Structures are given as C-alpha cells and as structure tokens.
Amino acid sequence: MSDSTSGQALSPHAFVSAAFREPEPPPTSDRGPLRWARAHLFGSVPQVLLTLFGIWLLYAVIPPLVRFFITDAVWEGTNRNACLPADVGHSVGACWPFIWAKINQLTYGFYPADERWRVNVVYALGALLLLPLLIQKAPYKRLNAIVFFGVYPVLAFVLLTGGNFALRHFLLGYLGFDGLFPAGAEVGGLSVAFWADFILSSALLALVAAGISRAVAGPGAGRGAARSTLIVMALLGVVLLAADVNFGLVPVETRLWGGLLVTLVIAVTGITVSLPFGILLALGRRSKLPLVKISSILFIEFWRGVPLITVLFFATYMLPLFLPGQLTIDGLLRALVGVALFASAYMAEVVRGGLQAIPKGQYEGAMALGLPGSLMMRLVVLPQALKLVIPGIVNNFIGLFKDTTLVLIVSIFDLLGAMRAAFTDPNWATPTTLFTGFGFAGIVYFVFCFGMSRYSMALEKRLDRAQRH
C-alpha cells in the first residue's frame, strides 16, 4: 500500500499539500476578549440592555463614592472647622478626623483609658486562638478548642470586668442557712463562708444526684451520677475561683463598656451559646419523650414569636419591677441572656431543617451497627445535618451580629450607639459628619460579616467532597 507510506518527498503531485495545514485562527470577531464580550455582554438585545444598565450603574455609583470618601474627603483636623466647606474652600466629602477623634469611643466606649490594655489583650488573645482554630491544617485542634471555648471566656470575663467579685453566698446561704458559716472570715481575700458553702453544697448535690439515679436506674448508677456531678461542680468551682480571686485589676463596670467591645461581646456570646443550645433544642423537638418535646417546642415558639426589641426592653425595664429591690442583674448581662436565648431558638429551627434532610437509611444504618442513640447522633446524623445547613447557620450568625445594634434601645452603646452619641458632639457637627459616621460603621460591619460569609463558603467547599460532581 504505497498510499500509506506517501511522504512529502515521495509525492508526485506538487499541488497536493504534503501536510495538514495549521487551522486558521478564528476570525477576530470570534476570539479573545471580543468573543468573550459578545458571548457574555452583548449576546442578545436584552443582554446589551442589561450590560448598558450595569455600566451606567457603576458610573452612577462609583465615582461619587470615590469622590466623597477619598478625593473630597478631609483627612486631618482637630475640630469641625476642618470639615466646613466654607473654611476648606471646596465641597467636602467624608470628615475623617471626626472618626479619628472618636475612635477610642467607638472601640472601647467609656472604658477607662488606663485599663484599655485589658481590652486589647482580650482582642489579641481572641484573634490568636481563633485563627488556628479556623485553619484546617493547624495542629492541636482539640487543645485549641478547649482553650478557646473553655479557658478564654473565663479569662476574657476576668480581664474585662476586673474579677475580684466578693462572692458571699452559695446555694445554702441563699436558702437561709447563713448561720452555718463564719460570716466575716477571709483567707487571702476569699470568703471562708462562701467556699465552705460551695464545698458543702457540692457534696449535697452529689448525694442527691446519686440518690435519684439509684432510685431511677438501679443501685449501680449512683456512683457514676455522683462523680459527674462532682466534676461539673469542680469545673464551676474553678470558674468561680477565677472570678473571686483578687488579681489586682481595677474593676470596670459593664456600664462603661461600649463601642465595638460591646458589639463583639454580644455577638460572640450569642454565637457561641446559640449553636450548642440550638442543636440541643432541635434534638429536643424531635425527641420521643413528650416532656422534652413539648418544652422544646414551647421555648422555640415563644422566642421566635417575640421581637428581639421586646425581649430586650422587657429584660431591662420590666424585670427590675418584678425582682425584689436589692437584687439587681447587670444590664449588659440581661441583654446577653436575651440575645443568647433568642438566637438559640432561631438556630434550633435551622438545625432541625438539617436533621430532616437526613434520610431514614442513615439512622437505620447506624442502628444496625449497634450504635446507641447519642453516638448515632454524634457520629452519623449530626455531622451530615450540620454540614447541610452551614449556609443557614452562618446566615443566623450574620443576622445576630447585625442585630446586636438593637441593644441601643436599652441604653447600651454598641458600635452604632457610640457613633450616634458621637454625632451629637457640637464640636464635630458638620453637614457630612452623619454620612462619614454611617459610612465608617458600614465598613466595619461589612468587614466582619463578609469575613464570616467567606469563611463559611470555604468551609462548605471543604466539607462537600462527597456531593461534588
């Protein structure tokens, strides 16, 4: 077959091309950016219209923003005169010196200037501990998590408040057995009465727990119940000790907290409390035990049915009217509890959505393996369910972060509240102060919320290997 061996040199026909020609490049109208633009921007009449509209929108929005926040903005000054168009000589955009002047107010509220290092330490420690927790490859995950969720809150609490709470009564003291303990005695600044009370109460509680579980689950269960009660009480004791010891820190009332500090405290507390509580409530709502089920439903429906503003207002102004006169609960604490309960109820419904999406086969498979109920949830159902609802969970977190602003109505100045108060300073009253302030607050909120949203997307990507096509 000579055809098959015909090469260039052997070809008798000079007019027959010896080799395949390189394909021509597509016409200029069908390649490169032009083609991309035709395909994506100007493919059809509606597409052209949309593109033009988009361009017009960018043109209408971006240049004025740049002009206001950058080119026309005032960057330096000591009072309102720096930002007055009449004094500056041209139209004035953002008045940034206002933000510089108020930055401490916005970050710390009225936290005393000499004690601000404590807030900074809390911020820095939080960031240091959170970062490795978020990075998948960082080592010591378990230790890190224990420190972040167990030790850090106590540390932050002591640092921010100053600790040294003069604890005087534990359970027995409040129940009226004051006389059992020496009233004034102290060892190293700690009240003997309190700690004697605490130890005695723990022992009593352990006994009661042992008795109950013996009665319910038979003679063998008593010891275990007593042990777990004692462990819980020991942990509580460590926390109380940390709050009771005098570290020599000046006490700072929560009344003086403000700005970003309050926003973060409320948001972080709400977020860390709402997730475990939400999961418990969601499981409770699907439980087969009628009491657990009904109380979960009641809790969830109550908190979902009441606006957060009402909750906060009620906690702040109505609660003191019902409580006996000398018993006062810290204002910020009231708001924290309100926000946490509220967020838990919402979280429960999100998690329940995830639980419902798990097919029955997964449960049956777990049961067939002989896993008891708690392990089935922990190892099989919850990991899948939570993964499914990450967008919903993060959505809740972001909503909660922004909802913290509502505490303004109960006289707690969060970031936005501090900003609003700063607006009233006559030394900085200018035509653009308002826009500068809200612009800045918007940027701060955006940074936090966008960060959360990006992280959740990365997390989703990492976890949905099984479902990727």
Add this chain to the structure above:
Amino acid sequence: MKRFLLAAAGLLSLVGAVHAGTLDDVKTRGALNCGVSQGLPGFSTPNDKNDWSGFDVDFCRAIAAAIFNDPTKVKFTPLSAKDRFTALTSGAVDVLSRNTTWTMSRDTTLGFNFAGVTYYDGQGFLVRKSLGLKGSKELDGASICVQTGTSNELNVSDYFRANNMKYREVIAFGTLDETVKAYESGRCDVFTSDRSQLAAVRLKLTNPADHVVLPETISKEPLGPLVRHGDDQWFDLVKWTYFALLDAEELGVNQKNVDEMLSSPNPEVKRLLGTDGKYGEGVGLTPDWVVRIVKATGNYGEIYDRNLGPATPLGLERGLNNLWNKGGIQYGMPVR
C-alpha cells in the same frame, strides 16, 4: 401599657420612699448616679476625651463636687426620653439631669420634684433667609417640618390657631436627622424645634449662613433636674446646688478667683463660701461646699459659656438664662 408601667413605677417609688437617705446611699456608694440624655449637643455628649461633657452633665458634676470634692465621682446613665422616668423612680439614678421640661403632670402625678429651671428653652422657627421673613407672624401658608412624637408638633398647631394663621402642611419625620435633611432639601419652608436644638441643627446645614432663627419663641420649655419624692434633704441639696451656682455668678465668684474670694469682706460672699456661718450643714454637707463646687465646675455663667455660650459652636446667647439683674430670669435664692 404605659399606664401600667407608670403605676408599677409608682408602687416601686412608695417602696423606695420607706428607706430615705439618698445622700447616705450616694456617700456609701462613693458615686452619684446621674441620668443624662443619650446625646444632646451642648447638654450631654461624649467628648473627644471619652468622657461625658455638657451643661446637664456639669450640673451633676457640681453635685458630686459638693458631696465628694471630686467632680469625677459621677456615674452617668444615658437615658432615652421613654425610659428616663422609670429609671428615676426605680432608683437607678439619684438625679435626672436630662433636659426635661417642667410640666404640671410630671411634677404632680409621676412622683417627682423639679429642683429648679437650669435652662429656659422655648420652641422657635428656623427658616431660609431668602424668604425674607421678619417674624413668625408672617408664616401664614408655610409648610413646616417637625420631628414626630414631640410636643413641638402640638405647639405649632396651637400657635397657628391662636394667631389665626393657616399652614399649608405639617410634615413630621421619625428622627431629627431626617427632619433636618428634609428641611434642607426644600421639602418645607420652616423647621421648628426647641431653640437650643435649632442652634445645634444649624451647625449641620451645608450653608448655615443662609438660614436664620426667627426671633419669636412660641412655647415655654423650662428644663431642669428632677429627684424622687420622699427625700426632702436630697431635694434640698440638688435645689441649693443650683442656687449656689447662680449666687456664685451673681457675687462674682468664679473658678479662678474662688481662693481669693475666701478672704472677701462681702458678707454675702462669706456666707456663700462658708467663711461665715455653717449653711452647708443644712443640706448635709460641710460649710465650704460651694467652694468645692465652684472649683470643680465654675459658676452658672462659666458652665453656660463652656457648653452653650457664644464661644462654643452652638453660640447660644444667654437671653432668658441671664441673671435677673442682667436682663434674664435666673434668680438664685439668697444664702442666709
């Protein structure tokens, strides 16, 4: 709901009245609890040094100085207009110094005493200069911007009816800033609010020189500090702190010369500063209580000038708030 709240608050105030002795409570606590507004230019705002400042704030500092010789021993609670009275009845604050208008209902039915009128305010009108108006009697047919839920709204309609005028419309907005922006963008011809507020609003306008506050004041807004019923000694202390500030100004005692004034031969000055007689003991303090006040905050005029006066951005003239012998109606009762 509101009625229920007030009733509950009233009950609580009865309970509170049983253990009188606010001054003792304050001394034990080591600080005065003072209710102020959440931010009102010139009256109470957080300043650049991260501390509260303003006219209402300084009044509380004066009380603290009288008691502790330390104007920083005050805990300020920023209160909204809604919950200020609840805070006072429940005992959360010892004195409410929060630009509160002295009205009969507040004085009689809520269980409070007004200690005096620290600032005489009144409602005025802000208009564009280009309209060429000379007074508020020429406002017939105008459209008016007002903040909703304030007594300003009511006062405007009262004033127009009383003067046989008709406005085109009253446009009410939820917040102050909204109202100001609406006025500035030309939605209405007139912006009305209390005069101290108008001065603050003017600072936020793009061209303040194009706007003018009309001379008439159409309502009485006497603002002053309040205390709870049931502790007359505390009431006396707050009231006389106010009078002492006025007397100090009238007698020329100020922050700079107070030490020299201690050797003044003027019998009135001697009685005021406690070099003669022990008048301070009448309010539960030492005789030199006024010296402490004036050293800490200055006299009434100094407090006014520092926070509201012509040298501040607000630039409010003394007007009615001048001393009685200088054309105003601020009148300090004599110490004797």
